[in-house]
Structure formats: structure tokens, C-alpha cells
Amino acid sequence: MLSRLAQARADRGWKKARLLHELRAAAGRRGETLPKDESLGRRVAIWENQGGAVGGFYSDLLCEVYGRSAIELGLTEPVLPRSPDPVVPDEGTMPHFSRLDASLVGLLRGQTQNIRLLDRRLGGAAIFRQARAHVDNVEQIVRYALPGDIRDEAAAELSQAAALAGWQALDMGNLDEAWRLHETAVSAARESGDGSALAYARAQQAYVLLDGDRPADAQALIASAGRSHAPIPPSLRAWLYAAEGEASAALGDRDAAIRALDAADALLPDQVDASLPYLMLDDGHLARWRGHCLARLGEESAIAELSAALAKMGEGNYGRAEVSLRVDLALAFTARSDIAEARKQAQLASELAGQTGSARQRRRIAGLLGL
Template identity: 35%
Template sequence: MRFFVKRAPRAGVTVASASALSVMLSRWENGHVDVTDLGYRQLFREFYGRTNEELGFPADVENDGIEELRDRLLVARSIDHSTLELFQSQINNLRNSDQHFGAIEILDQLNNLVRQIESVRTFSVSAMHRERLAAILTDARTLAGWTALDRGSQLQAWQYHEDAKVSAREADSPYLLAHATAQQAVILLDIGEPAAAVELLEHARYVAENRAPSLLRTWLAAAHGEGLAAAGRHDESLQAFDQAHALMPSDPIDPQMPFLLLNDGHLSRWRGNALLRLGNQDAINSLEAAARELDSSPRAAVRGQLSMYVDLAFAYAAAGDTRGAVDYARKARQLATRIGSDRQRQRLSTLVLPDFGRTGIA
């Protein structure tokens, strides 16, 4: 109710009073009344980070027939270079918002944007436009999949990445395909399937080999290192991170790949996460070094900082330092609540402190 009342004015949605909402929510939750108002559906999607289908809302009814087909073909024909750039700009703006504020309010916007681009591409007959639309769609789908994962919807995240791989192939882009494949492997790590994740990551590196810029190959090597660490392959994991450091370009910013945010601080954080998974005592040193760099960096993504705080909480707990674990867990919990990261709240709920047991932080 608090979310609805606070968020509604910014979303352009009119909601009932708090007392009326209490009655309405009770009737919705008990299945006595369907949620038919589109504004309320939007707020539910944002709050839970789920789609209409996942929430059990009826699918939107669309007209069909010859006139509908002609209308959609006409819309697709109206697409020009400026429209394509507008789509990409919208994705970049949402990515920037995600990096600074998290996924709590952008996932529903991404879902709608993906559907819009999918519709245009489906009815476009221009080969040149379809290829460019497929590349833009891949970018949108991987971003939507990543934010869905952060909101705790592994199934939605998986489907977005599967769709992203399809559109990457239509875009004839090995580097987009490699990125979507490697990012999908993180979902497997989250659900406890490290061997399958490593297999995907190896395939991603094969796809990108000699066909992708060094920045992407750096990112893929580090992602591979994380997967190998989760699988308990200590030496191979550290070798992958050594390869990542060797591949890192002097300028780690590539306008052609705005989805990659990577520098020495991010690599240190990633390596620290791998060392933590491996039970290596150097994890704290690597993560603290990353914290010093990323906390003062204007390019640090808020989700990366959150992941680092959670890793540090676990690292200090593993080292028997209750105070350090509690301090970082508190910082992580506050940040996770602010950006709506269900994924990291889930991790925090499993933190066990020396002498105190499960913290219950969620």
C-alpha cells in the first residue's frame, strides 16, 4: 500500500485512498475480484518485478485480421534511422538508471520496450532494419533479463536470455551472442548449477574468440573465472582471471558495447568473489581493494557495489570476524532495500555469523 501511494503519482497512475486500498488488496489477494485496471497492474508488476502472466493477470486482448496486419506493417515501414537511434537511446537511458538506482522501477518499462521493439521487428520487411532491430532487441533483452534476475525472477531472466541469443543470431553478431550466453550462465550459478554454467561460459568464449574486442574478451574471461570458482576449479579460475587482466584494454570504454562496465576495480571485485567461492583467504584483501576504488568511482554501478558488500559480509564471516561481517551486511541490506534487489536480499538471508548463527538479514 505504501509503495502504491508513493509510486502512483510518478507513474501517472491514480489510486484509491489507503483505507480503500486495504479493502481492494484483500479482495484481489483472495481471488474475489480480478485486477482489471491497467494502472494497478503496472504497479503490481513494478512491486513484484514480474510480468502479467507471472502475476496471473489476463493477457491483453488484441484485434486480429487483415486490417490489423496492414496497420502493423505500416508502422514497421515508418521506422527510419532516427527511430532506431531512439530505441537504442531509450535502452541506454534505462541502463544508466539501473546502474545508479537499481531495477525496482525499470523492469516494467523494459518489458514494455522489448514488446514494442519485437512488434516492429516482426512486421518489418527491410533486411537492413531487421538486422539493426535484432541487435537493439538483443541489448534490451539482456538488460531486461539481468534486471529480472535482480528482482528474483530466474525463469523470466532465463527466457529473456534465450530470446536474446535468438535475436543476436539474426543480428549476425558474435559478440552480442557471446555476451547473452555468458550472462545467462550467471542464472545457472544462482540456482546451483556450476558445471552447466562453466559449459555455457566456455561456449561464449569460443564464440567470441578472435571475433570480439578485447574488452568483451576480458569480461568473458572474468565471467569464466567466476564459473570455474563456483565449480571448485581453483587453479583454472585464477588462470582465467590472469587472462582477463592481460586482455584488459588501456581504455575500458567501448561505445559499441555500452552494456559492459569494466575496469581494474570491477576485476578486483570479481576476483574477490571467486576467491570467496574458493575459500581463499585473499578474498578480503581483493574485495577491500575493490571497495576503495569503486566507492570513489563515478562509473561504479550500484548493483556491483551491493554485490561487493554482500561478498565482504560473507568473507568476514568466513574469517571469523563478526563485527566486519555485520557492518558490511548492514550496508548491503540498506542498499538492497533501496534498489529492490531481491537477489542480494536472498543471499543475505543465508549469511551465518560466527557465534550467532543465521542473521535473518533479508
């Protein structure tokens, strides 16, 4: 029977050489170097086959490359809580309520935005632990805050933080964690009364279904999110149409995909809506989205859309988005039978995916060209 660490590599379909490559990339992102392959390979064999102890540094690297916790990889055992001594409850004891005010909500909002900006540059693997801890902190504050407008604002911030962490978990290939974090986002948005945040969290959750190869369910979830009775700003409505177009493309329904993307383009405002900081959508991003759908449908016309989107995006500004765009370019060049250019784009995407720790995009690359 495989150890949990060996099973994680088997689940990825990686040879040992691929694992060593990923470990080196993760160490490089931390400014560290690893021993030669022969020495490192022996360590991996001991860890996987003999249950050898894994130090904290290597444990962190393994968690990053596999997108799993140390407990899930068998690197540490869960700490079981000691049974508390029986106590007689004091019926007069009140819980410790959060000291919640507008300035604290502003600080939480600023922390979410900082994590969001780091995520766009570095990718989910580098920032996920911080994002997850932030979600837990905001959730604790909200749960022990007295009802009122300030609590509602904090709940709206919890929704944004949880949706962001959920997207990072999805990028790392952890679909279960991604689903649970989006459930937190949905519940918090519903409590806050923010219809836009609720629609966004529900629609983004559909990407867990898309990655789980359930495009019909994803399309239905996005459609239901768009039927919100609350007013939805035009920029978010455009985003919902674009997401619906992607689900339609995954189903192979070209006409429905193009209709949805055209509707998104018609609704997209000239100015970015500053009230929706979690929404990253302008004409450049929408061009990338259209190109992605066309590439998924196997159409050569995707090349022009994606090339224009790459020029507007600017290399290095959006790490994870650029990986996805280059994978789509590789798909489009493959459809045109330009294998040399397809491999070039796939290789660039592979290098970027290693820097951002995107297991999601690495799977697409491997499936595309067998890298």
C-alpha cells in the first residue's frame, strides 16, 4: 500500500524527476537551493517508502507543490484535543464579543486587498496560507459581533476573503477546499445582504464544477447566480455573462458561448467599477476570456484575441492569468497545426506555472502536450 506521500505523487501522475523539478521551483521562489538530484532523490525515496521524517522546510515545499496540508500528506499527525475536565457551566457567562467598528472593517478590507494583489502577481500557492488564516480571523470576528450595519459590512468582507482563498485553493488543485471556502463566501454574502457579492461567489463556485468535469452543473449554477432579485451592477452582469460563455464553451455549444460573450461585451462599462474590488474585468480581460472560449472550441481565431489580450495585460503583471492565456495560445496554435509555436507557448506557460504554483494550469499543460 502506498504511503500518503507516495499516493500524492501517483495522483498527480508525476515521475520522481517531475517532483524534484517542482521542489526546486518552490525552493527557488523562496530564494533557496536544494541538493543535487541524486541526493534529493534519495531523500524522496526514504520519505515515500520508509516513512522517514520530513523536516519543516521540506514539509512546506511538499505541501506547496502538491497543494495539500501536512496532515493530508502524512507528514504530521492531527493533534487530538485533550478531553477537558468537566466543569459546571456558569449560566451568567457571556461570550467575548468582537470589538467591531468601521475602522476595523477598513483594516480587514485593506488586508484582503493586499492578499488579492499579491495573489495576482505570485499565484495562490505562495499566499494561500496567509489568505486562509485571514478568512479564519474575519470569520471569528463576524461570528462574535453584535448584529447591525457594521457586522453586515464585516460579513461582506468575509465573503470576499473566502471567495479569494477559494479561488486559490482551486488553482492549487484542491477542489474540496475550494468548494468549502466558496460555501463560506456564499453564506457570508447572504448574511450581509450584498446581492452582488452573493452572485459573484455563487458563479465563481461554478469553476469548481468545471474543473471537476461537470460543465452542465456549472452552467446551471452560473445561470442561477445571474437571476438574483437584487440589482447587479453592469460590470458584474458582464462578468456573469462571460462566465456563462465559458461554461457553454466547455459544453461545446459555440452559439451559446458567443451569444453570452457578446452580451458581456455590450454591458461592459468604460470605467472599472471601484465598488467591486474583487472583479477583474476590462476590455483586455474580456478579450482574454473570449480567446479562451474560442481556443476551447478549437478555433484558430482565438490567436488574434489572445495576442491582443496579452499585449494589453503586460507580461509579469498578472502571473496566473498570463499562464492561462499562454496555455490557451498553445491550444489555438495546435488547432492551426503550428506545433512549434504551440510548444513554445506551452513551455512559457510551464515556466510561469512553476513560479505561481498553479497545479490547475500544470494539468492543462501536461494534457495538452504531454509535458
